Amino acid sequence: MLSEEERRDIEREAPNYATRKALCIDALRIVQGHRGYVSDQALQEVADYLGLPLSHVEGVATFYNLIFRHPVGARVILVCDSVSCWIMGCERLLDRLRAHLETDVGGTSPDGRYTLLTAPCLGACDFAPVLMIGETLHRDVTAETLPDLLGKGG
Amino acid sequence: MATLYVDGQAFSVDPTQNLLHECLSLGLDLPYFCWHPALGSVGACRQCAVKLFRDEGDHQGVIVMACMTPADDGTRISLVDEQARDFRARVIEWMMAHHPHDCPVCDEGGECHLQDMTVMTGHVHRRYRFPKRTFDNQHLGPFVNHEMNRCIQCYRCVRFYNDYAGGTDFGVFGSRDHVYFGRAADGVLENEFSGNLVEVCPTGVFTDKTLKAHYTRKWDLQSAPSVCPHCGLGCHTTVAEHDGVLRRVQNRFSADINGYFLCDRGRYGYAFVNAPERLRRTSLRNAAGRLNLAPADALLQELCTRLGGNMPLIGIASPRASLEANFALRTLVKPENFFLGWSAVEDACARTMLAVARGIAPLASLAEVESSDAILVLGEDITQTAPRMALAARQAVRHAAFAKAKALGIPVWQDLAVRQAAAGLKSPLFIASVDATRLDDAATECWRGAPDDMARLGFAIGRRLSREEAGGETFPSAMEGFSQRVARALAGAARPLVVTGSSLGCPALLDAAAHLVGALRTLGLPAKLALGMPERNTMGLALMGGESLHTLEQATQKLPACALIVLENDLSRRIGEAAADRVFAQAGLTVLIDHKRHAGVERADYVLPAATFAEESGTTVNHEGRAQRFFQVFSPPDDIQASWRWLRDIGRGLGREPCDRWTALDDVLHTLEETLPVFHGLAQAAPEATYRRHGLKLARKPHRASGRTAVHAHLDIHEHQPPTDCDSPLTFSMEGHQGSPPGPAIPVFWAPGWNSVQALSHFQREVGGTLCGEGPGLLLIAPAQQVPEFFQEIPPAFVPRDDALYFVPAWHIFGSEEQSAGSPAVRERIPAPYVALRPEDAARAGLAAGDTAALEVGAVRLRLPWIAHPELPQGVGSLPVGLPAMPWLMLPAWGAVAKASR
Numbered sequence A: 001m002l003s004e005e006e007r008r009d010i011e012r013e014a015p016n017y018a019t020r021k022a023l024c025i026d027a028l029r030i031v032q033g034h035r036g037y038v039s040d041q042a043l044q045e046v047a048d049y050l051g052l053p054l055s056h057v058e059g060v061a062t063f064y065n066l067i068f069r070h071p072v073g074a075r076v077i078l079v080c081d082s083v084s085c086w087i088m089g090c091e092r093l094l095d096r097l098r099a100h101l102e103t104d105v106g107g108t109s110p111d112g113r114y115t116l117l118t119a120p121c122l123g124a125c126d127f128a129p130v131l132m133i134g135e136t137l138h139r140d141v142t143a144e145t146l147p148d149l150l151g152k153g154g
Numbered sequence B: 001m002a003t004l005y006v007d008g009q010a011f012s013v014d015p016t017q018n019l020l021h022e023c024l025s026l027g028l029d030l031p032y033f034c035w036h037p038a039l040g041s042v043g044a045c046r047q048c049a050v051k052l053f054r055d056e057g058d059h060q061g062v063i064v065m066a067c068m069t070p071a072d073d074g075t076r077i078s079l080v081d082e083q084a085r086d087f088r089a090r091v092i093e094w095m096m097a098h099h100p101h102d103c104p105v106c107d108e109g110g111e112c113h114l115q116d117m118t119v120m121t122g123h124v125h126r127r128y129r130f131p132k133r134t135f136d137n138q139h140l141g142p143f144v145n146h147e148m149n150r151c152i153q154c155y156r157c158v159r160f161y162n163d164y165a166g167g168t169d170f171g172v173f174g175s176r177d178h179v180y181f182g183r184a185a186d187g188v189l190e191n192e193f194s195g196n197l198v199e200v201c202p203t204g205v206f207t208d209k210t211l212k213a214h215y216t217r218k219w220d221l222q223s224a225p226s227v228c229p230h231c232g233l234g235c236h237t238t239v240a241e242h243d244g245v246l247r248r249v250q251n252r253f254s255a256d257i258n259g260y261f262l263c264d265r266g267r268y269g270y271a272f273v274n275a276p277e278r279l280r281r282t283s284l285r286n287a288a289g290r291l292n293l294a295p296a297d298a299l300l301q302e303l304c305t306r307l308g309g310n311m312p313l314i315g316i317a318s319p320r321a322s323l324e325a326n327f328a329l330r331t332l333v334k335p336e337n338f339f340l341g342w343s344a345v346e347d348a349c350a351r352t353m354l355a356v357a358r359g360i361a362p363l364a365s366l367a368e369v370e371s372s373d374a375i376l377v378l379g380e381d382i383t384q385t386a387p388r389m390a391l392a393a394r395q396a397v398r399h400a401a402f403a404k405a406k407a408l409g410i411p412v413w414q415d416l417a418v419r420q421a422a423a424g425l426k427s428p429l430f431i432a433s434v435d436a437t438r439l440d441d442a443a444t445e446c447w448r449g450a451p452d453d454m455a456r457l458g459f460a461i462g463r464r465l466s467r468e469e470a471g472g473e474t475f476p477s478a479m480e481g482f483s484q485r486v487a488r489a490l491a492g493a494a495r496p497l498v499v500t501g502s503s504l505g506c507p508a509l510l511d512a513a514a515h516l517v518g519a520l521r522t523l524g525l526p527a528k529l530a531l532g533m534p535e536r537n538t539m540g541l542a543l544m545g546g547e548s549l550h551t552l553e554q555a556t557q558k559l560p561a562c563a564l565i566v567l568e569n570d571l572s573r574r575i576g577e578a579a580a581d582r583v584f585a586q587a588g589l590t591v592l593i594d595h596k597r598h599a600g601v602e603r604a605d606y607v608l609p610a611a612t613f614a615e616e617s618g619t620t621v622n623h624e625g626r627a628q629r630f631f632q633v634f635s636p637p638d639d640i641q642a643s644w645r646w647l648r649d650i651g652r653g654l655g656r657e658p659c660d661r662w663t664a665l666d667d668v669l670h671t672l673e674e675t676l677p678v679f680h681g682l683a684q685a686a687p688e689a690t691y692r693r694h695g696l697k698l699a700r701k702p703h704r705a706s707g708r709t710a711v712h713a714h715l716d717i718h719e720h721q722p723p724t725d726c727d728s729p730l731t732f733s734m735e736g737h738q739g740s741p742p743g744p745a746i747p748v749f750w751a752p753g754w755n756s757v758q759a760l761s762h763f764q765r766e767v768g769g770t771l772c773g774e775g776p777g778l779l780l781i782a783p784a785q786q787v788p789e790f791f792q793e794i795p796p797a798f799v800p801r802d803d804a805l806y807f808v809p810a811w812h813i814f815g816s817e818e819q820s821a822g823s824p825a826v827r828e829r830i831p832a833p834y835v836a837l838r839p840e841d842a843a844r845a846g847l848a849a850g851d852t853a854a855l856e857v858g859a860v861r862l863r864l865p866w867i868a869h870p871e872l873p874q875g876v877g878s879l880p881v882g883l884p885a886m887p888w889l890m891l892p893a894w895g896a897v898a899k900a901s902r
């Protein structure tokens, strides 16, 4: 069952939508906010709570890259690998991150603190290369500033 | 009509349609994937690109999707335009990027729309050199095979399964080049129409799993037009055989009946024909009481000798046998000794259905169900008893959305736009039933009650419509409220419909439905009645007429001096094993003609193996009184022959006229027409055996059937003569007419360049419309011209009892029908026996979850697991009928329930 808080948060969004079906994305986002990711069980709970078929909720969850259906680290790093950031050297950042976090893109560092992902354009091309750690966007990142960002924990 | 210019040539087209629809109707080759005549357009695949020009002077043009562009008057397009052609070739190249190119091991190969379209666009060279994405496939149950790598993301499957059929356990997952169509997890596809995915999917993702088990390419299949034998709707099917094995059933389009879709019982119920345990040999019981094989000639001779000149014959007919077989029996035994092989309850329902159809309620075809704009379902759980009708009713609720779309200027074929504009708006569909049904999600409102209360509900609505006093009857306020809403909806509709049927064994329900239709017609509305019937020839047998088994049971003193002939009937399913045994035991001599092995085989003195629907040609009458011809697809092996031929042989042996003169099916049909005027014109229900096209019979095998000269090479170096067929205009050969015969006689849909089922549009007057030369059978029941006094008898209200529950039959799409239950794939879906109870009633009987219930219904004692059905009315329980593992029960009936001791 969804927790009291989860249900409260979902209901807070409910008036913004015409149907329960339309509420699905927010419900998933909220549950992920509380639990870090959306497990099979969480998916079923969302489906039951909104009265939607499981296949529909799974369709929504898998459509959005940022709804995580597997456990992720405490923070998710999104490295932009689209054109501007690629020109400005995102590959080097990725290499650094791979080495530092001891994991590849799509993986989680052994200490469980970070999950490394790429994203196609974070909408800040004029400050390329950019990445996000958790909810924070970092611009003009260089190999030198990177350890600092991670050290600060985002 | 509008004028459309295609590459400079003017055509007259329908402006309410889209360009793709019109191009295909004109017979032009334009490739497409996501558009489907029954599902409409969504513009998802981008395959149907054409060049659209502003006017005569425009030589530049723009590329548009034909399926998304209306065929407005004066539209100028080009299909052959270089850019449009190139666009189409690039689209398919891109779709094929991840496709595994595994046609040789793909079940779709040779009848694949993707193959056809790839060839049509001219994409012949693969440039993509990178790894392909691959998917895991899912186990989707016994009906549908899944091979996701072949998907081209046209979205047809999910649009059919979810949007059209109301399925909820199927979806589309992921994004980009990782789009996956399937279930959230492995498991049986729950929707009753899942098998249509096989035909809807234009690639080899979804294929027929039962065909896979005995796979044959389309070009090696011998096909014939048939009629589904698994319920009273008579959906049109194409059945296919190879090497003596029935391989598959496909939808055969019919504008009036099933359109493009079948139910899963109809598609997968066929394999009983191949069952190893079925009857194949003539046999007779020896003095020691053992059944021994005996050559047919000798057996018939012995039988006729024993029957002598004047041993009276008694015949028991069957609603699952053809008209010809039943009539042959009637002729042989004489009408006064001809008994309809069904119980008193079945008889009462069948008689009432026929009476109401002849009297006041014109019967609706499936197409008319779909075009109704307000429906009341009264009692019948159509998803279980007449499945295809449930799919039609589900579409009927869309009329309100169509009207709204029209007002907004959206054409109906704009599927997504229409659904979006509808925003949940539905035409009225009211369901009154004993228990929850699988159609409830489509309904405006549901109402539950005992059968008699539903009949009362029907009368309450009728009374409201005719503004009559209820003649002293008062109805509870909940019923009044519901009946008011239903009455308002039906009276406000342009094409109202009432749906009911015989499955609850309650003639009062049929009366009430007829009363309602009568009331609506008195208001001047073209109201119709749609009836669910359990068996393929229920209506045919009712039309033939006769007494029921009940009358025979009353007259058993006659039996010892008589010979009893049982035609395609398992009497234990009609009157119970004990009563059936008594009938067999008392008769002086017994003959059973059937294909199914059942208790009767152990009782009969002579057993004659009958042909199934696939091995004989014949006629049945469906729920709307439509006589339909089904054609034999292959010559059965061993001693098997059509039942009417066995009866003819006995008649011949006894020198009985006129059966001794019958040699072909048409002879029987002609005698039938002469003898019973209700069947007048029957022979014309489909082309007769003498029909020729360009002087040729119609070929059941395609031109490309391989190995014709080699199949018997290990036995004989000479090519075998194909068996002759004197019963139909078809031949068991590739030699014959291969074009497009009249609708009822099309053996298979296939056209040059169009190898898949989509070739169908080449056989239709216009895409989605009637088949060329279609006369889909013959309607035998003419509606009454004037509305006579209608049925008025209101049954008393149902009163729950303290000491007993009222048990009603619960029907199951998989299991309740006798023949399909013999197919292994269907068998996997048959529920285990159970008793369904309302939780309060269970608690009163001392039953907790997981307990076994002890039941006493009539003389039968049973122990069954119970399941909670909270929607059942108080005092009513339900028991599954017809399941192979359930004993026969006379239902509905009062019965006692208690907790079983360990």
Ligand code: SF4
Pocket: B150, B151, B152, B153, B154, B155, B156, B157, B158, B181, B200, B201, B202, B203, B205, B206
């Ligand atoms: S599975 Fe078949 S029907 Fe569904 S999207 Fe893929 S190709 Fe189309």
Ligand code: SF4
Pocket: B228, B229, B230, B231, B232, B233, B234, B235, B258, B262, B263, B264, B265, B266, B267, B386, B387, B388, B389
């Ligand atoms: S609805 Fe009836 S006739 Fe039609 S396919 Fe199903 S079982 Fe056969």
Ligand code: FES
Pocket: A080, A081, A082, A083, A084, A085, A086, A120, A121, A122, A123, A124, A125, A128, A129, A130
């Ligand atoms: S390309 Fe990196 S932010 Fe746009």
Ligand code: FES
Pocket: B020, B031, B032, B033, B034, B035, B042, B043, B044, B045, B046, B047, B048, B049, B065, B066, B067, B068
């Ligand atoms: S058929 Fe027109 S876009 Fe798919």
